[in-house]
Amino acid sequence: MSAPAMGTTKTAHSDVAPKKKRGPGALATAYLVIYNVVMTAGWLVIAVGLVRAYLARGSYHGLYYSIEKPLKFFQTGALLEVLHCAVGIVPSSVVLTGFQVLSRVFLTWAVTHSVREVQNEDSVLLFVSAWTITEIIRYSFYTFSLLNHLPYLVKWARYTFFLVLYPMGVTGELLTVYAALPYVQKTGLYSVTLPNKYNFSFDYHTFLILTMVSYIPLFPQLYFHMMRQRKKVLCHVEEYKTE
Amino acid sequence: MIERREGWEGNDRANEGERDLFPQLKPGVEILDAKTKDKLCFLDKVRPLHKYYPQWYAARQSIRLDPKGKSLKDEDVLQHLPVGTTATFYFRDLGAQISWVTVFLTEYGGPLLLYLMFYFRVPFIYAPKYDFTTSKHWVVHLACMCHSFHYLKRLLETLFVHRFSHGTMPLRNIFKNCTYYWGFAAWMAYYINHPLYTPPTIYGEQQVRIALIIFLFCQVGNFSIHIALRNLRPPGSKTRKIPYPTKNPFTWIFLLVSCPNYTYELGSWFGFTLMTQCLPVAFFTAVGFIQMTVWAKGKHRSYLKEFRDYPPLRSPILPFVL
Numbered sequence: 001m002s003a004p005a006m007g008t009t010k011t012a013h014s015d016v017a018p019k020k021k022r023g024p025g026a027l028a029t030a031y032l033v034i035y036n037v038v039m040t041a042g043w044l045v046i047a048v049g050l051v052r053a054y055l056a057r058g059s060y061h062g063l064y065y066s067i068e069k070p071l072k073f074f075q076t077g078a079l080l081e082v083l084h085c086a087v088g089i090v091p092s093s094v095v096l097t098g099f100q101v102l103s104r105v106f107l108t109w110a111v112t113h114s115v116r117e118v119q120n121e122d123s124v125l126l127f128v129s130a131w132t133i134t135e136i137i138r139y140s141f142y143t144f145s146l147l148n149h150l151p152y153l154v155k156w157a158r159y160t161f162f163l164v165l166y167p168m169g170v171t172g173e174l175l176t177v178y179a180a181l182p183y184v185q186k187t188g189l190y191s192v193t194l195p196n197k198y199n200f201s202f203d204y205h206t207f208l209i210l211t212m213v214s215y216i217p218l219f220p221q222l223y224f225h226m227m228r229q230r231k232k233v234l235c236h237v238e239e240y241k242t243e
Numbered sequence: 244m245i246e247r248r249e250g251w252e253g254n255d256r257a258n259e260g261e262r263d264l265f266p267q268l269k270p271g272v273e274i275l276d277a278k279t280k281d282k283l284c285f286l287d288k289v290r291p292l293h294k295y296y297p298q299w300y301a302a303r304q305s306i307r308l309d310p311k312g313k314s315l316k317d318e319d320v321l322q323h324l325p326v327g328t329t330a331t332f333y334f335r336d337l338g339a340q341i342s343w344v345t346v347f348l349t350e351y352g353g354p355l356l357l358y359l360m361f362y363f364r365v366p367f368i369y370a371p372k373y374d375f376t377t378s379k380h381w382v383v384h385l386a387c388m389c390h391s392f393h394y395l396k397r398l399l400e401t402l403f404v405h406r407f408s409h410g411t412m413p414l415r416n417i418f419k420n421c422t423y424y425w426g427f428a429a430w431m432a433y434y435i436n437h438p439l440y441t442p443p444t445i446y447g448e449q450q451v452r453i454a455l456i457i458f459l460f461c462q463v464g465n466f467s468i469h470i471a472l473r474n475l476r477p478p479g480s481k482t483r484k485i486p487y488p489t490k491n492p493f494t495w496i497f498l499l500v501s502c503p504n505y506t507y508e509l510g511s512w513f514g515f516t517l518m519t520q521c522l523p524v525a526f527f528t529a530v531g532f533i534q535m536t537v538w539a540k541g542k543h544r545s546y547l548k549e550f551r552d553y554p555p556l557r558s559p560i561l562p563f564v565l
Contacts, residue, residue: 195439200522 028089033146035080040139042074047132050125064112064124071128074135075108104131107173111208114189115180123179127172130165137161159230166226170219177208184208277310277333302411305335340411347401350420354428355394361432362387373438380442382451386435386519389458393511396462404469406476408483427527434521443520451518458514465507467493472504485550498554499562501543505535506560536560 046067053066064071082098084090090097112124141158144150183189190204274283283296305314308324310333315324324330362383366374378384434440443450471494475484488495496503512528539560546553558565 194434194437195441197441197444197520198522199434199437199440199520201434 029146032084032089033143035084036139036143036146039074039077040136040143042070042077043132043135043139046070046074046128047136050129050132060122060125062120064119064128067128068119072108072113075104075131079105106211107176110190111177111180115183117183118176118179121176121179123172123175125172127169127176130169130172133161134165134169156234159226159233162226162230166219166223170215174212174215177212181205181208272330272332274306274332274334277305277307277335280310283334299334299336300340302340303337305337306332307335308332337413339414341414341417342411343407343409344401346412346417346420347405348398349417350424351394351397351401353421353425355391355398357425357428358387358390358394358432361429361436364436368433369438376438378436378438378440380440382442382518383435383440385451385455386515389455389515389518390432393462393515396466400466400469404473406473406478406480408481427523427530430523431519431521431527434523435519441520443518445520450520454514454516454518456514458511458518461507461510461514464493464496465504465511467491468496468504468507471497483549485546485553496562497557499557501546501557501559502535502539505539508535509560536565539565 049067049070050063053063054060057063078101081090082094082101085092085094085097107127112119118124137154137157141150141154144154184191185205188204190202192200192202194201275281276283307314308326308331312333314335315332361368364373364376443454471489471491472486474489475486476482486494486497488497493507494503496506500506509528509532512524512531516524516528536559543557543559
């Protein structure tokens with residue numbers, strides 16, 4: 001699910017109960033602040049790029065090309081977050097984070113980049129916009145949290161915007177994958193057929209269809225998880241005052 | 244039988260903030276729900292828990308002294324437990340249980356049958372013109388024999404060799420395990436028995452011969468280890484002892500490895516991979532290796548914890564390496 005990678009229960013939970021946990025050391029915190037600031041800036045660049053391109057062209061069409069490079073760079077850079085969890089400086093599950101980041105990276109490279117014909121689709125703009133807004137909010141949220149100075153507005157945004165952005169992103173992603181299907185089938189992209197030396201076959205077209213199907217069980221679970229988090233975090237704000 | 248004690252020292256109820264419904268020092272055993280701390284029953288006579296709650300048969304019960312602690316074992320005796328005049332235990336429902344034997348028979352029976360279905364090219368798997376045909380490659384017949392032998396061996400060992408520590412495991416495991424075994428078996432069998440299968444090309448016949456030797460060697464090895472482990476434990480008991488090499492040379496690997504059954508199992512599948520030169524088989528071997536390494540490390544750790552004199556030269560699964 002490439003939709004707002006909002007992190008796991010643990011990350012969100014730490015907003016609710018200021019419990020004693022051995023968080024990252026001073027050096028790790030400094031690094032994480034820099035990382036999150038850089039990512040916030042990167043996605044802001046993408047946002048600005050989209051707006052400027054729209055104003056310049058006067059249409060929503062083909063805006064992907066104006067932000068293609070920073071999108072690839074910063075979305076791929078998010079792989080570092082898996083490392084952060086593995087090393088322990090971020091208290092999230094490696095598996096969950098890995099899954100979320102990989103699905104984003106998959107869409108960026110294995111679908112949008114690889115199937116040139118879908119790059120002009122409006123669905124691409126749909127998910128890119130959803131990702132952009134989500135990531136700007138998410139990375140600012142982490143930055144402020146690390147500095148122990150989280151404005152309520154940022155917290156509220158992080159736990160509210162997803163209500164619209166998540167379905168928006170999912171729709172964009174699904175439509176993009178769907179648009180890619182005929183081209184993948186025609187060209188046999190990333191597919192291996194029999195006979196071959198290693199007695200293996202892989203049909204990327206079928207794989208993409210299965211990926212789309214997997215959204216059916218996964219999306220509701222993640223969405224309702226976020227809604228539960230929202231209730232927990234935002235409804236306890238009277239008890240735990242954040243500066 | 245419960246020891247009578249003066250005063251409240253051994254009685255931990257005061258710390259739990261429960262209401263004392265029985266202010267007198269009444270001997271007996273009370274069972275509380277581990278999550279809600281509701282009193283489930285009070286046993287002052289010898290009467291099992293499931294007489295009060297018939298849905299919680301013995302295999303489902305986890306009884307412990309501390310709500311978050313480890314379960315007591317079946318062999319634990321009330322007299323030897325640190326409890327007061329009225330013993331307080333916490334109960335947790337382990338969920339529906341299923342016997343290990345049932346799980347093993349199902350999870351091993353599937354691959355045996357499924358592979359044969361692919362081998363005989365039962366309809367709806369491959370193109371209709373191939374229905375019920377046989378492969379022209381002799382390595383495909385060999386692979387079928389090896390695969391079938393392997394799972395037949397496992398089934399027979401489940402019935403006649405293994406002595407299980409636990410009677411049951413959670414019911415959901417059977418779905419998880421069967422998906423794994425059946426899924427991989429079908430995936431491998433599909434390619435090996437495919438009309439377009441390509442036999443080993445790198446070293447051809449020699450490769451298959453060596454692979455077969457490795458496979459058979461490891462099958463015998465694996466069986467020897469199972470027998471050795473069985474003989475450590477008298478029938479019906481659940482004792483744990485350090486396994487040592489026996490007269491059988493295949494068990495001499497115990498000098499270097501804690502869980503040689505996994506080592507030999509890895510070797511068998513490595514042999515099978517070499518024999519078939521099939522990437523899905525390599526994947527299966529790799530995944531199995533990872534899982535068995537996790538299990539071997541766990542087993543190795545419990546050996547070290549339980550036995551002071553555990554041989555230091557041993558590694559969990561691969562001599563000196565892992």
